[in-house]
Amino acid sequence: MTKDWNALNIDLSSGTVERETLSCEYVRRFIGGRGLGAALIAPYATEGVDPLDGSVPLVLAAGPLTAAGIPSGDRFSLSTISPLTGTVMDTNSGGRLGRSLRRAGSDLMIISGVSADPVVLVVEDDEVRLEGALDLWGCTVSETILRLTERWGKTAGMSVIGPAGENGVRYASIMTERMRAMGRGGAGAVMGSKNLKAMVVIGSGKVPVHDKERLKVVLEESNRWLRAHPVTSKALPALGTPMLVKICTRAGIFPLRNFQSVAVGEDQAYTGEELAKRFTVSSSGCTGCYIQCGRVTEAEGSRGEGPEYESLWALGPDLGIEDLAKIIPAAHRCNELGMDTISAGGTLACAMELAQRDVRPSTVRFGEAGSIMKVLEDIAYRRGEGDEMAEGSLIMARNAGAQEYAMQVKGMELPGYDPRGAQGQGLAYATSNRGGCHLRGGYLIAREILGIPKKVHGTQVLGKGGHVARAQDFGAVADSLSVCRFATFALAPEYWSRMLHAVTGWELGGEDLIRTGERIITLERILNLEMGVGPDSDRLPPRFTNEPLTEGACTGEVVHLDDLLAEYYAHREWPGGIPSENKIKELGLDE
Amino acid sequence: MNKEGESFKRLIEEFSRVGRVLFTGGLNNSHSGNLSVRLGDRVVITRRGAMLGELSADDLVDVGLIEDDSGIALASTEVKVHRAVFAATSHLAIVHTHPRTATALSMGRDFLVPVDDEGRYYFKRIPVLAVRASIGSDDLERELPAMLKDYPIVMVRGHGAFAVGGNLEEGLQITHALEWSCDILLRCLALGMTEEDLMDDRTHGEW
Numbered sequence: 015m016t017k018d019w020n021a022l023n024i025d026l027s028s029g030t031v032e033r034e035t036l037s038c039e040y041v042r043r044f045i046g047g048r049g050l051g052a053a054l055i056a057p058y059a060t061e062g063v064d065p066l067d068g069s070v071p072l073v074l075a076a077g078p079l080t081a082a083g084i085p086s087g088d089r090f091s092l093s094t095i096s097p098l099t100g101t102v103m104d105t106n107s108g109g110r111l112g113r114s115l116r117r118a119g120s121d122l123m124i125i126s127g128v129s130a131d132p133v134v135l136v137v138e139d140d141e142v143r144l145e146g147a148l149d150l151w152g153c154t155v156s157e158t159i160l161r162l163t164e165r166w167g168k169t170a171g172m173s174v175i176g177p178a179g180e181n182g183v184r185y186a187s188i189m190t191e192r193m194r195a196m197g198r199g200g201a202g203a204v205m206g207s208k209n210l211k212a213m214v215v216i217g218s219g220k221v222p223v224h225d226k227e228r229l230k231v232v233l234e235e236s237n238r239w240l241r242a243h244p245v246t247s248k249a250l251p252a253l254g255t256p257m258l259v260k261i262c263t264r265a266g267i268f269p270l271r272n273f274q275s276v277a278v279g280e281d282q283a284y285t286g287e288e289l290a291k292r293f294t295v296s297s298s299g300c301t302g303c304y305i306q307c308g309r310v311t312e313a314e315g316s317r318g319e320g321p322e323y324e325s326l327w328a329l330g331p332d333l334g335i336e337d338l339a340k341i342i343p344a345a346h347r348c349n350e351l352g353m354d355t356i357s358a359g360g361t362l363a364c365a366m367e368l369a370q371r372d373v374r375p376s377t378v379r380f381g382e383a384g385s386i387m388k389v390l391e392d393i394a395y396r397r398g399e400g401d402e403m404a405e406g407s408l409i410m411a412r413n414a415g416a417q418e419y420a421m422q423v424k425g426m427e428l429p430g431y432d433p434r435g436a437q438g439q440g441l442a443y444a445t446s447n448r449g450g451c452h453l454r455g456g457y458l459i460a461r462e463i464l465g466i467p468k469k470v471h472g473t474q475v476l477g478k479g480g481h482v483a484r485a486q487d488f489g490a491v492a493d494s495l496s497v498c499r500f501a502t503f504a505l506a507p508e509y510w511s512r513m514l515h516a517v518t519g520w521e522l523g524g525e526d527l528i529r530t531g532e533r534i535i536t537l538e539r540i541l542n543l544e545m546g547v548g549p550d551s552d553r554l555p556p557r558f559t560n561e562p563l564t565e566g567a568c569t570g571e572v573v574h575l576d577d578l579l580a581e582y583y584a585h586r587e588w589p590g591g592i593p594s595e596n597k598i599k600e601l602g603l604d605e
Numbered sequence: 606m607n608k609e610g611e612s613f614k615r616l617i618e619e620f621s622r623v624g625r626v627l628f629t630g631g632l633n634n635s636h637s638g639n640l641s642v643r644l645g646d647r648v649v650i651t652r653r654g655a656m657l658g659e660l661s662a663d664d665l666v667d668v669g670l671i672e673d674d675s676g677i678a679l680a681s682t683e684v685k686v687h688r689a690v691f692a693a694t695s696h697l698a699i700v701h702t703h704p705r706t707a708t709a710l711s712m713g714r715d716f717l718v719p720v721d722d723e724g725r726y727y728f729k730r731i732p733v734l735a736v737r738a739s740i741g742s743d744d745l746e747r748e749l750p751a752m753l754k755d756y757p758i759v760m761v762r763g764h765g766a767f768a769v770g771g772n773l774e775e776g777l778q779i780t781h782a783l784e785w786s787c788d789i790l791l792r793c794l795a796l797g798m799t800e801e802d803l804m805d806d807r808t809h810g811e812w
């Protein structure tokens with residue numbers, strides 16, 4: 015099947031909608047989702063660009079497998095330029111929006127301009143229109159979803175922003191339906207800057223499948239693997255991502271108090287097991303997913319989704335708070351306000367360390383949970399100290415003349431894995447195209463801690479350049495197919511290649527997919543270079559390279575970043591961190 | 606390559622552990638087979654004539670991924686095949702062995718298709734590559750990389766197996782799984798079961 019892709023070009027300034035066709039050959043070079051998003055953002059990636067002035071579009075793209083009945087495969091991507099990092103960014107989510115869009119006959123939306131008043135973008139099969147949203151402006155995420163659901167019913171796909179997005183918090187997220195977050199990088203602020211409160215999509219058609227019989231065989235095989243793998247069949251459904259608390263603690267990489275130390279011992283009060291036992295109401299997850307890694311939790315009268323491992327850590331132990339009953343409502347509140355939990359927590363942790371060192375006064379202190387809820391609110395509404403915190407940890411710390419205490423890369427706050435015990439993860443943070451991110455870095459934790467697909471030693475340096483590159487490439491493939499990273503734990507590239515062939519007819523083998531992932535990563539790198547984000551920013555906070563860990567399984571370790579980078583650049587053929595002419599040509603990015 | 610330091614120590618540990626298991630598991634004889642990993646634009650490979658069961662730091666040599674340098678004089682005879690595979694794929698490790706049962710079965714087949722469940726889990730089928738010269742040859746250098754783009758392990762008829770992966774242990778695992786599956790297949794045939802019986806529900810062979 016050589017289906018061309020249907021794009022909706024929506025200009026919020028004029029309220030006009032145009033339809034465009036992207037040739038199948040063009041789409042296939044980037045797969046869809048994140049890859050296609052990067053290709054379409056390319057013309058806007060120029061030095062000095064301000065993603066919040068309306069000049070940069072939001073590209074919402076489904077993947078070629080979206081809505082085709084693939085396990086954990088109903089995701090969609092949103093690409094733009096990050097107001098937090100100034101890099102190209104993508105973020106993705108499960109939920110019905112991507113699936114509904116394809117069922118409505120379109121594969122992507124390019125949303126540009128700024129609406130004069132708040133609006134909701136509505137796509138109802140063939141019909142696309144903007145509806146006034148003055149009454150929704152100021153509403154929290156669940157209030158917005160509730161009101162939209164009353165009007166459009168439970169089956170409509172919906173993505174919305176909360177107050178953080180409206181107020182330009184640089185790490186505002188976009189929330190999809192029951193609290194699935196498009197978190198990192200601040201896409202919510204870009205949406206808010208366009209006065210776009212929500213997107214509602216209703217699609218009643220079907221997505222064509224090239225070879226249904228073949229797809230059935232491939233899915234049977236794939237499901238056997240998903241049902242056999244202990245992570246996808248047991249750990250994630252039972253404990254969700256907080257299963258990682260104990261595992262990372264044992265590995266000596268669970269950070270405490272803005273990465274000043276790591277947890278040791280076995281008796282933490284904030285493990286995934288404790289969360290499951292005491293606070294979990296039910297499991298939950300994205301539509302069409304067998305794993306259902308999410309959980310609904312309740313504590314102190316607050317009921318909602320999460321916290322994920324990252325949120326639990328960022329709003330808990332990284333702030334010196336160990337009581338799950340306090341952590342859970344904070345995570346729920348971030349979702350309600352439409353705000354990335356990792357960046358919010360990382361910024362608070364930085365403020366706490368600056369206060370601890372008498373560098374900058376703050377209303378928040380390590381271990382004091384009492385003020386957290388109010389400060390989160392202040393960030394979302396940009397009040398008082400929250401206004402500066404809404405800029406992120408790097409700007410806040412830089413203003414105080416103490417940038418080294420911001421645990422970030424390229425301005426994005428780091429997630430909860432100390433890289434001193436996971437050297438590949440350190441390299442991954444440093445080289446992630448959207449900044450200090452576990453997922454876009456390649457999630458080396460899978461290899462270094464979980465042993466997926468095979469264990470590589472966490473403190474080993476030699477060889478990590480290739481591991482990071484390959485993991486990043488495969489990650490870019492997953493994000494471009496718009497399938498969940500967790501499913502890739504159990505299913506190697508060959509499985510996705512066969513699914514892709516069955517659904518679209520595209521003949522791309524497993525290694526062809528990896529090569530396409532390399533094309534996407536390299537394109538993103540080139541776009542970052544064009545915006546002035548170069549090899550100088552492939553750095554970690556000095557804490558990780560200069561201060562050895564003093565406790566736990568990785569005592570004495572620092573990150574050997576220069577050695578790691580040298581091997582990584584050599585592996586990628588990016589001398590000095592810049593893709594070589596030869597590599598650019600080989601990947602067909604010179605056209 | 607700096608052979609001092611913790612990181613190199615871990616690398617040689619990995620090589621010797623995998624080499625030892627391959628030898629004791631009967632997948633190589635005393636001086637056959639070779640192992641390599643890619644490190645950036647370098648390839649670390651076992652020395653020519655090394656005993657995989659007893660590897661030490663002196664048995665590892667590094668050569669450029671593309672360019673020749675003095676390491677090439679010491680490297681395994683198969684070095685150019687290893688380099689070609691690394692250059693054409695994203696794999697990070699290669700395990701080359703001489704498994705007896707798989708080699709025997711490769712003589713008369715174009716594909717080896719496991720009949721045991723574990724083998725079927727790992728591979729749908731394993732292609733057999735027939736080339737005129739199979740040791741350190743231009744034929745292998747030309748043909749093998751393309752096949753290892755689609756399959757994690759390839760049998761070279763009359764010679765042995767080339768397995769790829771993210772690290773040496775992955776290559777070791779699938780090599781063992783292949784030989785095990787071939788051994789089971791051989792036993793089934795020896796017990797009088799026909800290929801047809803065994804092939805009954807194997808739609809996965811076409812997968």
Ligand code: SF4
Nearest residue numbers: 299300303305307498
């Ligand atoms: S594993 Fe979790 S995040 Fe992934 S698709 Fe399923 S529910 Fe969503």
